[in-house]
Amino acid sequence: MRFYAIGDIHGHLDQLIEAHRLIDEDRSRVRDPDAAVVxxxxxxxxxxxxxxxxxxxxxxxxxxxxxxxxxxxxxRMFLRFVRDGASHDPAIKSGKSWLHPALGGATTxxxxxxxxxxxxxxxxxxAAAQAVPAAHLDFVASLPLWIETEAHICVHAGIRPGIALQQQTEEDLLWIRDDFLRETADHGKLVVHGHTALKMPTFYGNRLNIDAGAGYGRPLSPVVVEGRKAWMLTETGRFLLPAP
Incomplete structure (x- = not known):
């Protein structure tokens, strides 16, 4: 199975359009116009x-x-602020609000x-309740927490090792880091995720991190996944992401 994936976008429309262009070019090369983009x-x-x-x-x-x-x-922070007035997520131990410059809510x-x-x-x-279209809030509220294929789990942050996918908590799927990132055992399926920013997409064998740091000024880097292999898409074509 082939599919494409794009990590954390963080408000960079120009980079998202460019990522879709690279994906369309690769689709044409492999003659697979209907391959999904996650x-x-x-x-x-x-x-x-x-x-x-x-x-x-x-x-x-x-x-x-x-x-x-x-x-x-x-x-989720965006949705909760506009709909419910929630300014802080308990998962942020520093106590920073969504409007703090480090989180970027004010820019949104x-x-x-x-x-x-x-x-x-x-x-x-x-002001946000008046300005943000209801269609945008409904769209965000409708987004799933994961997508599963026969060989892959796509999720934002990761999964808690040893827990069945249907029993994972929303907090872990959206926020988990250390317990997931340190795990070297196979998860049964390749986990494709973002959330933890790197300099480029990186393959770890049991997981593929595709957050290339667009939220910190680095380029958005789309990938194509075929079974247990993955490539980053570039202007000059595919770049194989090496296995560990």
């Missing part, structure tokens, strides 16, 4: 055009593009025309 979440925050990213994904799916989109932890709201500063939660939430 986006592993974190559509919003930090980058300049979160609104544009969501518009682009909604429009693509509406015209029949074979795009799957997963929920990321930043997407700016893409909707809302000026917001950390600490001014009530007025920012009131």
């Amino acid at each position: 986006h592993t979440g974190d559509l919003v925050d930090r980058g300049p055009d979160s609104k544009g990213v969501i518009d682009h994904l909604i429009a693509g799916r509406a015209r029949g593009a074979p795009w799957a989109v997963l929920l990321g932890n930043h997407d 709201l700016a893409s909707y025309g809302v000026a917001a500063e950390d600490g001014d939660f009530a007025p920012a939430r009131e």
